[in-house]
Amino acid sequence: MKLQFSAVLAATILMALTACGAGEQASDTASPSVSASASPKATAKPVPDVVGKTYIEARALLNKSDYYARLVGKDGKNWTTNIVPDASVMAVSTNPAAGKTSKDGYVHIMVNMTEAEFIAAGKVKAEAAKVAAEEAKIATRYTFTCGSYSSTQPTYKSYKEVWASPDYTWGSTCSVKIGGSHPSDKPTLLPSEQKLVDFVASKGANVSGPGYTVGNIMNLCAKVDTTYADQESTPARKAEAEAALTVCPDAPHAALLQETVTATKMGDGDKVVGQTMEPGTWKTKPGTKDCYWSRNTGGGDIIANDFVGFAPNGVTVTVYPGEGFESSRCGIWTKIG
Numbered sequence: 001m002k003l004q005f006s007a008v009l010a011a012t013i014l015m016a017l018t019a020c021g022a023g024e025q026a027s028d029t030a031s032p033s034v035s036a037s038a039s040p041k042a043t044a045k046p047v048p049d050v051v052g053k054t055y056i057e058a059r060a061l062l063n064k065s066d067y068y069a070r071l072v073g074k075d076g077k078n079w080t081t082n083i084v085p086d087a088s089v090m091a092v093s094t095n096p097a098a099g100k101t102s103k104d105g106y107v108h109i110m111v112n113m114t115e116a117e118f119i120a121a122g123k124v125k126a127e128a129a130k131v132a133a134e135e136a137k138i139a140t141r142y143t144f145t146c147g148s149y150s151s152t153q154p155t156y157k158s159y160k161e162v163w164a165s166p167d168y169t170w171g172s173t174c175s176v177k178i179g180g181s182h183p184s185d186k187p188t189l190l191p192s193e194q195k196l197v198d199f200v201a202s203k204g205a206n207v208s209g210p211g212y213t214v215g216n217i218m219n220l221c222a223k224v225d226t227t228y229a230d231q232e233s234t235p236a237r238k239a240e241a242e243a244a245l246t247v248c249p250d251a252p253h254a255a256l257l258q259e260t261v262t263a264t265k266m267g268d269g270d271k272v273v274g275q276t277m278e279p280g281t282w283k284t285k286p287g288t289k290d291c292y293w294s295r296n297t298g299g300g301d302i303i304a305n306d307f308v309g310f311a312p313n314g315v316t317v318t319v320y321p322g323e324g325f326e327s328s329r330c331g332i333w334t335k336i337g
Contacts, residue, residue, distance in 0.1 A: 047107055049098035050091045058091040058109050067107045073114035081115065089118060134190055141179050141190075144222050147171030159222040163252055167223075174222040176215050183215030196243045203239035216240050220257060221248035229259040230285065230332045232267040264335040268328050274321035281337035284314040284330050291315055291330035295323050 045065040050058035059069040071079040074092070079085075095108040113121075144156040146167035156162045162174060181187040186209075189197065193214045200217075201207045221244050231237065241260040244251075251257065264278060271277035284291065293315065294305035303323065308315050308330075316336075319325050327333070 044101040044105075046099045046101060047094060047096050050094060050109065051098070053091050054087045055085045055089040055091055055109060055111055056087070058094075062107050062109075066105070067102060068105055070106050070108045072108050072110045073117075074110060074112060075114045076110075077114065079115040079118075081119075083115075083119070083122075085111070085118065088121065089113065130191075134192055137190060138192070142218050143177045143180070144174045144219075146174035146223065156222075159218065159248060159251075162222040168252075171223075173225055174219055176218045176222065178211065178214060178218070181211075183209070183211035185211070187211050189214060196247070199243050199246075200236065200239040203235050203242075205234075205236035205239045213240070217244045217247060220244035221251055224253050224256055226256075228253075229256045229263070229265075231260075231265065232332065233260075233263070233265045266333050268330055269326070271325045273319045273323045273325055277319065277325055278335060279319055279321045280335050281316060281318045282333040283316045283336050284311070284333055286312060286314045288315050288330060291327065293317055293325070293327040293330060295319055295325055298322055298324065300324070 045067075047067065048061045048065055050061050053061070055069075055071060062069045071085065071089075072095075073079060090112045091109050092112050093110045095110070096102050140157065142158065144159060144162050145153050146156070146162060146165070147153065147170075154165070154167070156165060156167075156174075162168050167174070176183070178187045178193075189210060194210070196217055197207050197210045197213050200213050205213075207213045217240050220240060238261055241257045245254060245257050245261065248254075266277060266282075273279050288308060288311045291308040291311065292305070293308075295303040295317070297303060306315075315330060317325075317333075318337075
């Protein structure tokens with residue numbers, strides 16, 4: 001009986017000792033876990049100095065120091081869209097500053113531009129790239145032939161080649177092909193060419209054949225006849241000459257194009273002042289011969305007229321609204337006042 005009691009007592013003591021040992025072991029394993037959760041704050045690395053670096057370089061350095069980067073524009077606003085900054089986006093400051101630590105693991109990098117500015121700059125760059133690509137196409141898009149057709153007729157690859165050729169001085173006007181096609185073949189226009197067409201249309205000219213309009217403008221850049229400016233003004237002539245000046249302002253014949261744009265001219269015939277002829281003072285070219293002109297009332301009575309056999313300085317006439325005006329063999333009249 002005593003023996004049994006001793007065995008039970010021994011077993012009880014052994015179990016108690018085992019339980020105490022297990023408790024100490026659990027306590028030992030829990031301690032590192034508490035210590036581990038507190039250690040990142042205590043042992044965080046200092047924020048590296050990234051000022052003056054691109055945002056991409058700055059972010060990489062922060063990542064190496066176990067920080068996450070947040071991008072902030074110079075306006076203090078976070079960038080929100082899913083866009084990748086390029087080398088133009090530079091770090092100007094950080095929060096926390098270099099040498100400090102971050103409690104939440106994030107470092108705010110303020111950069112040299114706002115998100116809107118970066119997006120706008122990207123659009124400008126994209127547009128510039130389009131323009132450059134189009135200019136590359138235009139460099140080889142037009143070919144010109146000048147003078148009378150022959151089997152040995154040279155082909156010029158640009159209007160500037162025409163300027164440097166004998167055909168510019170001696171040949172007649174030129175004809176152009178657009179991308180290897182005649183303007184009548186309705187070539188597909190580049191955006192810059194369509195802008196030229198739209199400009200001519202905005203001046204009231206007929207652009208029912210856009211290819212012809214572009215062809216006319218390019219031919220005006222290549223060469224014009226010496227009498228080009230001595231022709232009656234029309235919306236199309238003025239608009240196409242003005243468009244040509246935007247394409248080739250350095251043309252040797254730019255003065256003739258400019259005269260066509262700025263001067264108001266008319267030819268012989270019957271006019272109604274204020275309707276088909278502007279009121280004011282008009283003059284013919286010097287050396288006019290055998291010129292007849294007449295100013296008339298609305299009822300047809302002659303107000304003034306003259307037959308000029310020869311006018312070395314040209315003929316000058318002033319007309320008023322409501323009058324009729326007729327002229328024959330006088331050539332081109334230019335409004336001078």
